[in-house]
Amino acid sequence: MTGTILIAGIGNIFLGDDAFGVEVARSLLRRTLPTGVLVRDFGIRGFDLAYALLEPWHTVILVDAMVRNEAPGTLFVLEPDLTGLGEPGVANMDLNPHGMDPMRVLKLAASYGPIASNIFVVGCEPKDFGDEFEGRTGLTPQVQSAVEEASNMIEELVARILADIKAHSTQSQTSVLVTENREGAS
Numbered sequence: 001m002t003g004t005i006l007i008a009g010i011g012n013i014f015l016g017d018d019a020f021g022v023e024v025a026r027s028l029l030r031r032t033l034p035t036g037v038l039v040r041d042f043g044i045r046g047f048d049l050a051y052a053l054l055e056p057w058h059t060v061i062l063v064d065a066m067v068r069n070e071a072p073g074t075l076f077v078l079e080p081d082l083t084g085l086g087e088p089g090v091a092n093m094d095l096n097p098h099g100m101d102p103m104r105v106l107k108l109a110a111s112y113g114p115i116a117s118n119i120f121v122v123g124c125e126p127k128d129f130g131d132e133f134e135g136r137t138g139l140t141p142q143v144q145s146a147v148e149e150a151s152n153m154i155e156e157l158v159a160r161i162l163a164d165i166k167a168h169s170t171q172s173q174t175s176v177l178v179t180e181n182r183e184g185a186s
Contacts, residue, residue, distance in 0.1 A: 004036035004037065004057070004058045004059070004162070004165065005036060005037045005038070005057065005058060005059045005060070005061065005158055005161060005162075006038050006040065006052060006055075006057045006059075006060045006061070006117075007025065007028060007037065007038065007039045007040070007060075007061045007063065007154060007158075008021075008025075008040055008042050008049055008052065008060060008061065008062050008063065009021040009022045009023075009024055009025025009026075009028075009039070009040065009041045009042060009043075009063050010022070010042055010043070010044075010049070010062060010063060010064040010102060010105075011023075011043065011044070011064060011065060012043065012044050012135075013043070013137060014130075014135040014136075014137060015129045015130055015135050015136070016126070016127075016128045016129045016130040016135065016136040016137070016138065016139065016140065017065050017072075017124075017126030017127055017128055017129060017139055017140055017143045018065050018126065018129050019065075019137075019138075019139060020063070020064065020065035020124045020126065020139065020143055020146070020147070020150075021041075021042075021062075021063040021064040021065065022041050022043060023139060023144075023147045024063045024122070024147055024150050024151055024154070025039050025040065025041040025063065026041070027147050027148060027150075027151040028151050028154065028155075029041075031151065031155070033155070033158065034158065034159075034162060036162075037158055040052070046104070046105045046108065047108070049062075049105050049109075050105050050108040050109040050112065051109070051112070053105070053106065053109035053115050053117065053119075054109055054112055054113050054114075054115065056116060056117075057116075057117040058117065058118065058161070058165060059117055059118040059119075059120065059161050060117045060118070060119050060120070061119075061120045061121075061122060061154060061157065061158075062102045062105075062119065062120070062121045062122070063121075063122045063123075063150065063154070064102055064121065064122075064123055064124075065123065065124050065125075065126040065143065066102070066121070066123035066124070066125070066126075067125065067126060068123070068125055069125075070125040071125060071142075072125050072126060072127030072140060072142035072143060073124065073125060073127070073142035073143050073145060073146040074124070074125040074146075075122070075123070075124050075146055075149060075150050075153060076122075076123050076124075076125075077120060077121070077122050077123075077153065077157065078120065078121040078123065079118075079119065079120055079121075080102075080103065080106065080119055080121060082106065082110065082115060082119060102121055106119065118161075120157065122150055122153060122154055122157070124143055124146050124150060125143075126140075126143060127140040127142050127143060128140050
C-alpha cells in the first residue's frame, strides 16, 4: 500500500458532519492525482489507519471534521507535534468503535512503532453530528460547501510536498556529484 503520500479520509457517515473526511476522500478519488499519491477512505477503522501510519510514507494527510470553535465549514491545516507519542503510558486505548480521533490514532500507531512520516491534518469545523442515538446522514450545507475547497487545498499541499521532495532530491544528487568530482580531482 505504500507510496509517497497517503491521504486518509476519516469519519462516520452516520454522524452528520463527521463524514467530512470521507466526503473529501470521495471527491479526491474523482480527480487525477500524481503518481505515488494514495487516497483512502478509512471511515471509522482506527486500527487500520494506525497500521497504515507505520508504513514508510513520506507524508500522511489526515482529513477529518474537528471541533475548534470556529464557524461551521471553516477549514484549517495543522501539523501536529508527534514528540513523545511513543512513550509508555501516552497511548489512550479507549478508541470509540463508532468514531475516531486523529490524535488517538496517532498515539495508538506510535505505541506500535515509530511514525516516520510527516503528518498533516486538514480539518473542517462541523456544525452538527446528529443525535447521539439516531445520528444523521449527510453533511450540513456549511460543511458540504467546504468539501471541494478542502480537496483543492489538499491538491495544493500535495503539489508543495512533491516539489519539496524533488528539490531535496536534486540537491542531494548535486551534492553527490560535487563530492565525487572533488574525490576524482586528486
